[in-house]
Amino acid sequence: MITSLKGKVAKDIWTTNQSKTLPRDLWMRAKALLTIMHSTTTLDDLRIEGEPPSIRLHKLRGARRDYWSVTIKPPWCITFKFKNGEFSDVVIENYHRG
Numbered sequence: 001m002i003t004s005l006k007g008k009v010a011k012d013i014w015t016t017n018q019s020k021t022l023p024r025d026l027w028m029r030a031k032a033l034l035t036i037m038h039s040t041t042t043l044d045d046l047r048i049e050g051e052p053p054s055i056r057l058h059k060l061r062g063a064r065r066d067y068w069s070v071t072i073k074p075p076w077c078i079t080f081k082f083k084n085g086e087f088s089d090v091v092i093e094n095y096h097r098g
Contacts, residue, residue: 009092041085
């Protein structure tokens with residue numbers, strides 16, 4: 001279950017299904033991933049094998065080692081913390097952007 005959304009893009013996609021920042025062709029995929037996250041308490045439900053393009057669930061490193069990431073479509077992703085079956089600090093971002 002999602003316990004907290006951070007950032008305007010994630011909040012906009014969750015509440016209005018659109019965003020001025022995220023490209024239009026990614027809105028539905030982003031909302032679908034958020035919906036899966038909200039309806040589950042396990043990371044395994046985000047491991048969709050063989051579905052192109054892969055969402056590439058992975059743990060981040062370094063200063064963001066407490067976070068996980070799933071790919072919407074490169075370079076866009078959803079980053080979040082996961083603990084005790086809860087997704088928190090959920091953000092839609094291009095975290096590779098310098």
